[in-house]
Amino acid sequence: MPQPTTHKLGIYQPRNPKASAYYKCVESHFEELERAWDDMYASRYGFWRTYVMTVIFKYLDCGDLHMGFARVRCEECGHEYLLAFSCKRRQFCPSCHQKRVVEYSEWLFTNVLKDVPHRQWARFI
Numbered sequence: 001m002p003q004p005t006t007h008k009l010g011i012y013q014p015r016n017p018k019a020s021a022y023y024k025c026v027e028s029h030f031e032e033l034e035r036a037w038d039d040m041y042a043s044r045y046g047f048w049r050t051y052v053m054t055v056i057f058k059y060l061d062c063g064d065l066h067m068g069f070a071r072v073r074c075e076e077c078g079h080e081y082l083l084a085f086s087c088k089r090r091q092f093c094p095s096c097h098q099k100r101v102v103e104y105s106e107w108l109f110t111n112v113l114k115d116v117p118h119r120q121w122a123r124f125i
Contacts, residue, residue: 017063062087
């Protein structure tokens with residue numbers, strides 16, 4: 001049974017990533033993690049990779065209009081809105097990752113899988 005939606009379909013509603021608990025946690029504790037990495041995690045997970053900094057900083061800028069945007073305009077009615085750039089970081093950014101998952105599943109459904117029922121079995125040892 002479909003769940004009722006709280007969003008009006010057809011009307012763009014920008015997300016507010018800074019309001020999420022995940023964003024606040026990353027923003028508040030990232031520097032602490034970076035300082036503690038060598039002492040607490042390097043022996044198990046290896047050295048601190050500089051790419052981590054890139055991922056974090058792009059995630060913190062994701063969805064922020066101050067970091068860049070595109071102006072989207074409907075040619076029929078003239079309605080305009082600003083669409084903030086995304087970080088395009090899979091696995092770390094929930095919004096960008098979800099977009100990639102949906103795109104990939106749509107590609108699988110239309111180009112790979114046959115139009116028959118499918119079932120997945122997993123055996124855990």
